[in-house]
Amino acid sequence: MKVYIGIDWSEEKHDIVLMNEEGADxxxxxxxxxxxxxxxxxxxxxxxxxxxxDCVVGIETAHSLLVDYLWEQGYRQMYVLAPNQxxxxxxxxxxxxxxxxxxxxxxxxxxxxxxxxxLRMWQPDSLLIRQMRAEVSWIMQLTQEIGRLSNRLRAVLLxxxxxxxxxxxxxxxxxxAPEFILAYPNPQAAQALSWPEFQAFARQHRYPKPKQxxxxxxxxxxxxxxxxxxxxxxxxxxxxQLADLLLDTTRTRLQNMRRLKELFEQHPKHMVFTSLxxxxxxxxxxxxxxxxxxxxxxxxxxxxxxxxxxxxxxxRSGKSxxxxxxxxxxxxxRHICQEWATSLVHRTQSPIALAYYQQIRPHCHSNExxxxxxxHRWLAVAWKLWQTDQLxxxxxxxxxxxxxxxxx
Numbered sequence: 001m002k003v004y005i006g007i008d009w010s011e012e013k014h015d016i017v018l019m020n021e022e023g024a025d026x027x028x029x030x031x032x033x034x035x036x037x038x039x040x041x042x043x044x045x046x047x048x049x050x051x052x053x054d055c056v057v058g059i060e061t062a063h064s065l066l067v068d069y070l071w072e073q074g075y076r077q078m079y080v081l082a083p084n085q086x087x088x089x090x091x092x093x094x095x096x097x098x099x100x101x102x103x104x105x106x107x108x109x110x111x112x113x114x115x116x117x118x119l120r121m122w123q124p125d126s127l128l129i130r131q132m133r134a135e136v137s138w139i140m141q142l143t144q145e146i147g148r149l150s151n152r153l154r155a156v157l158l159x160x161x162x163x164x165x166x167x168x169x170x171x172x173x174x175x176x177a178p179e180f181i182l183a184y185p186n187p188q189a190a191q192a193l194s195w196p197e198f199q200a201f202a203r204q205h206r207y208p209k210p211k212q213x214x215x216x217x218x219x220x221x222x223x224x225x226x227x228x229x230x231x232x233x234x235x236x237x238x239x240x241q242l243a244d245l246l247l248d249t250t251r252t253r254l255q256n257m258r259r260l261k262e263l264f265e266q267h268p269k270h271m272v273f274t275s276l277x278x279x280x281x282x283x284x285x286x287x288x289x290x291x292x293x294x295x296x297x298x299x300x301x302x303x304x305x306x307x308x309x310x311x312x313x314x315x316r317s318g319k320s321x322x323x324x325x326x327x328x329x330x331x332x333x334r335h336i337c338q339e340w341a342t343s344l345v346h347r348t349q350s351p352i353a354l355a356y357y358q359q360i361r362p363h364c365h366s367n368e369x370x371x372x373x374x375x376h377r378w379l380a381v382a383w384k385l386w387q388t389d390q391l392x393x394x395x396x397x398x399x400x401x402x403x404x405x406x407x408x
Contacts, residue, residue: 003050004116006109007059007066008101014066015101016041018048019109028102038069052076058108060086062122071124079112080122084328086111125292128267132289135260139282140332142253146173149249153181153242160227160235161187167220169212175250178243179205185240186232190220260285275391276382277350278343286336291386301380309334310376337375344374352397353378 003026008015012033018026029044031037045055056077057070070078089107090099112119124130150172157164164184168177183201184190193201198217202210264270264285273284290308291298298304305311309329315322344353357374364370385392 001054003048003055004109004112005055005057006105006107006112007057008105008108009059009061009064009066010101013037014041015105016044017102017105017109018044018050019106019113021113023110023113025106028105030102033066035069038066042073056112056116058112060108062124076123078122079116079119081108081111081119082328120297123294125294128263129289129292132260132263132267132285133292135256135263136286136289136336137332139253139256139260140335142249142256146246146249146253149242149246153178153239153246156235156239156242157181160231161185161190161239162224163187163190163220163222164239166222167216168207169216172246173250175247176202176205176207178247178250181239181243182247185236187224187227188232193220257281264288269386269389272385272389272391273382276378276385277353277392277394278340278348280343283336283340283343287340287382290330290333290336291382295387298383301383304383305376305379307333308337308375308379310337310372310379334372337379338368338371340378341371341374344378345371350394352394352401 002021004019004021006017006019010033014031014033014037016029016031018028020026027044027048029041031040045052052074053076055075056079057075058079058081059067060081060083061067062080067078067080086104086108089111092107092110093103125133153172154165161181164177164181165172167180167190168174171177180201184193195217198220199213202213202216207213261281267288269288270284273279273288276284276287279287291304298307302311306326307330309326309331311326312323313326315324341353341357344350345357353374356377357370360373361367361370364373381392381397384390
């Protein structure tokens with residue numbers, strides 16, 4: 001006999017409802033988020049004489065120690081339901097809008113009982129993929145933090161030390177600019193800097209463009225508005241602290257990028273994603289981390305495109321049709337796809353991607369919309385290679401496009 005177990009989880013406790021195949025409640029339990037609470041759940045199952053193979057478990061998150069515990073204990077029929085899927089079914093038992101945690105657990109169990117055929121069973125990816133996914137998420141957060149710190153530092157430097165913003169054309173997000181601010185934290189120190197001292201500073205910090213040093217020094221010596229001693233006194237310490245934080249965050253990101261590269265090269269499918277045009281050292285491992293190991297998770301290209309947010313949502317009723325932006329998706333994945341599309345069109349300039357971008361751009365309301373369309377197509381390519389374990393072949397891609405463009 002199948003038993004459907006709905007779990008309404010939280011950080012401190014979990015409400016659990018067991019339901020039979022007829023929709024009747026067998027038991028209710030509220031356990032604490034502790035090992036003792038987890039064992040109480042397993043003890044309740046044994047008391048009811050239920051086999052683990054007969055337990056179908058539903059929960060609204062995969063990121064919980066409870067999920068890890070259940071999987072380690074041998075519960076293999078697990079389903080992770082989207083929160084909006086549960087929210088949209090609130091009217092099954094109550095039309096008043098009233099809700100509580102036990103009722104939500106019962107609703108999850110009932111969704112499993114009636115709609116399990118439309119749901120996909122959850123299973124964890126390999127340890128390697130989970131490590132990569134955590135690294136990708138952390139690198140994206142570090143990138144956002146670097147942008148935030150560099151913007152704040154820029155605002156402070158504009159107030160008292162604009163020369164520091166102009167000296168290196170690479171901007172504040174590279175290591176050399178914060179290092180310069182730490183070494184020469186005010187306009188007076190920069191003006192006293194001689195050409196040999198500037199060259200020595202660049203060599204010490206391994207500036208990658210030695211031929212540009214003369215231009216950098218000329219920009220440093222240009223005529224900038226002078227700040228008063230009081231203004232320098234007010235903002236200098238803040239700029240030094242921001243430069244230190246920015247430098248530390250940049251170094252941390254570089255370390256994690258190296259770690260991600262090491263993990264990526266250990267995966268058997270790394271050559272598949274490396275072969276994709278414009279993937280590079282960041283997008284290739286990020287895509288692999290998002291695709292994962294389980295080929296059944298995305299049985300069709302459309303499932304990948306929906307998860308990555310590149311496909312719009314279409315609403316039809318009668319003669320009306322409305323197409324809107326897809327909000328429910330993996331936001332990190334969508335950002336990765338936007339980066340990939342930008343590289344395909346502008347940096348690497350893949351001929352196929354560039355031709356498609358030029359074709360659709362007049363019909364799109366923004367560049368971001370056009371990039372999503374490009375990413376939408378290339379995700380289908382990546383999905384096919386992921387499923388078949390083949391490397392990308394541009395000549396074959398051109399051949400297939402030519403065959404499909406012939407009139408029937």
